[in-house]
Amino acid sequence: MLSVFNEGTPPPVPASFNMAAYVLSAGARTPGKPALEVLGDAGTDQWTYRRLIAAVRGTGTGLLRLGLVPGDRVLLRLGNTVDFPVACLGALAAGLVPVPTSAALTEPEVAHCIAVTTPRAILCAPDVACPPLAERTDLATLRSFRDLPPVAWHRGDPHRPGYIVFTSGTSGVPRAVGHAHRAILGRRMMFDGWYGLTPQDRMLHAGAFNWTYTLGTGLMDPWTLGATALIAAPGTAARALPGLIAQHKASLFAAAPGVFRQMLQDGPAIAAPALRHGLSAGEKLPARTARAWADATGTPLLEAYGMSECSTFISASPARHVCDGALGIPQPGRRVAVLGPEGPVPRGTEGTIAVHQSDPGLMLGYYGAPEATAARMQGDWFLTGDQGIMQDDGQFFYLGRNDDMMNAGGYRVSPVEVEDVLSGCPGVRSVAVTDVEIKDDTRVIAAFYTADAPLDEKGLAAYVSDRLARYKQPRLYIHLPELPLGANGKILRRALRDRMKAPQ
Template sequence: MTAASLGGLLRERAATAPDRPLLRFGPVTLTVGQVADRAGRLANVLRAHGVERGDRVAVMTPNGAAFPVAWLAIAALGAVAVPVNAGYRSTDLAHVIGDSGARTALAGGADAATALLRAGVDQVGLLDPADAGPAPDVPAGPGTFDAGAEAAGAPAAFDPPDLGPDDVVNIQYTSGTTGFPKGCVLTHGYWLRTAEIVRGILGVTETDVDLTAQPFSYMDPQWNTVLCLDAGIPLVILPRFSASTFWKSVREHGVTFFYVLGTMPVFLLRQPPDPADREHDVRIVLCSGIVPELHASMEERWGVPWREAYGMTETGADLFVPADDTSSVGSGAIGVPVPGKEARIVDGELVIRGEPMMRGYWNDPAATAERIRDGWLYTGDLARQDDRGRFHLVGRRKDMIRRGGENVAAAEVEAVLVRHPAVRAAAVVAVPDELRGEEVKAFVQVGRATDPAELIAFVCERLAPFKVPRFLEYVDEFPMTPSERIAKHLLPPGRGAADDMRGE
């Protein structure tokens, strides 16, 4: 890959293959040339609204072509995108906006625009989430504008700044072990290198078709976008992951590879068998978190290799299992280092070195210094290495709950619970779950009788749905450490006497 920036890559591909399809979302198909045109026009709109190089711009849209167009427009301008989970509520949204310092935002709907303004941005431009066109609904009042409509009338020619691989393009928030999500500072080179690595290990050619079903606020659809732009292939975007319709979409669009993680493969495997299960064009599936006991069943059902990959927002792509390594099936191996990366185990912990890697955590030098030491990033994951050099995960150092494909920081949920006037103290832990891997359980000490539903409703108003505890158990008092911290290891394991707040 010769491009030095995301904008440079888009311009190169638009000059050489403008008519190749790049983004497919429902009935919408945008070619490389159309994406370049819309991104350039939107960049001019943002510049007219005062956005300059280095400014942070929040992006809060549901899945569709609008997010990648907006991201590429921000990148071309030399500004910094702050992807925002569309499920965020008042507390976690206010943290991301306040911490990033974003003063401008792009939104895919009136509700998101209103929430962003309340969270502290000065202005919000609205787009049609499907195609980045004129917004279907723009709330009245100061601070909002129809970015899609303005882009339609803006000049297509855009004069880009001189950008290189070391220029920052994202502050990508990811849940940390304490407090609220931390912002990973990611460069143009991070995305270009991640896409190049994945393209190489999958052997992507011009005949391939990619698909993503994750929210674009996460890193994976973003590197998928860059990979497809670089390879000259289409990216099929689904509105959301649906186990009942996923393979139907794969067949309809002629998808040849995709990436899934967390509970996605389990949900897919639990769907009723279909005579068309093997009637598809998929040649390989990349997956993080394959359940070893289900691995062989997945390959047998769909007749295609499923290969493990390991990575983090902080580090991009790190480890992978090669397509021809059939011995890995059912082994639980997460692979060997990708080209350009090194991995080793230090005091039982997996550490990673090489590019891509974040430049650090935004506004948090202490957390950066703790995570990156002498060029090695400490993942927080406990691992072992087998006699073939493959790594295997065996646990985590972090006080983190891995609910399906989502990371939930226990401290973040605890901080919200203790804000309820009846709550004296709270401790949030992981409990095993057959479907999602782990579920969120909250132990709560209250000062007065309180309906558990009231506490759950309180959290629901302030945090994304995936962070809301499923189980809640009251305690009279907490076991404490000598330093007066809650001794979580002394709390009852498993679900115990907790109320199931979802009734599942």
């Protein structure tokens, strides 16, 4: 049997469509219901759907009054505040193309984003890095737009450009990813295929407003069903999150794996009587973390796999539990495969995870880079660049990025497999594994880890010796105060390789 999943059909795409109108339509039927609660030490800042919709549509009017026209790109340089989603949806409502970016980017990185997308306007908060350009609109002006009359929803071809996001750049220079308005329809398959989301849910997301994981999972998806989104105020520590889950009766909780690890360090039990389950995405979830969460909360931790180029399309769900270490199963309505050079490989065989071009959540392409877009296609399939295996029962296992796969003595080794083992070693808090060049033409596997203090290397070697084949075992163990992370929290293995590169 070949490694192809093709069960069910995606939601139909209407002839005329606007993403923002779609996201807020359920809330418009319950205007007095809380759409958003920002949870802080000083209290809760509550936004009803009435308040949210008025702010979004007023912002759309204000942006058009700047002289912008539908199709113009608008760069968002905004902080971890509600201004970010309001501006993003306001631009979409008016038919503009928002370009959300991380507040952690430096001026040179923002200059790259500007050069690639050539925005007509830049919405900029005073404490967020941005080159000193004349077309910036300041935060006070942006907020004043909320009181303007509502913009008419700009409806049109659902396949027209909707928004642009940048890849994490973990494997090179970040690329601009263009998505259509219909991309939001691709997310509907996640409601049952990952979340188990209902209109009655209260979804707490641990991420910042200006992270695309938060924007999609934490805000737009709950709003699409008319549920309530909960966001921790800026600066909230991970150890405070269990209290917020309980106090605010969160039924779903979403975060990156690193947040779950931090939450679990403070104690063996987390009291969360209203919580049904946790949701993890952003990077590979260690099986040990999932087990520890289940033990601490009595609820499962459901992982999902996706990328900037496509919304999550492989996941566990309340109805479809998977075995330890598996990514999950493709969501109903998706078409997913594992490919080799000649096409789908037999099940149980390593290959490149791919998603079919018909998926509504798949990008339009890399903005301004048609050749780069074409290079990621193999026939009708988009190549994710990630290696995986599809089992006979449809479960997917993740092996790592193509360019992260290690070669040890002629054997291909997945860094994820080695990290999963080392994450269980007593004293290890976090770990990243890659192969490094120690001299010309000589590469070995190295494990970079964080711990309260450097651990005995012989003890680390002994721990893995009974759990990994010899060729998979690290030859170097390097203690770091912290692992290098990108703006989205992903480990930068390239930075680890560079620090160990042999001198030329």
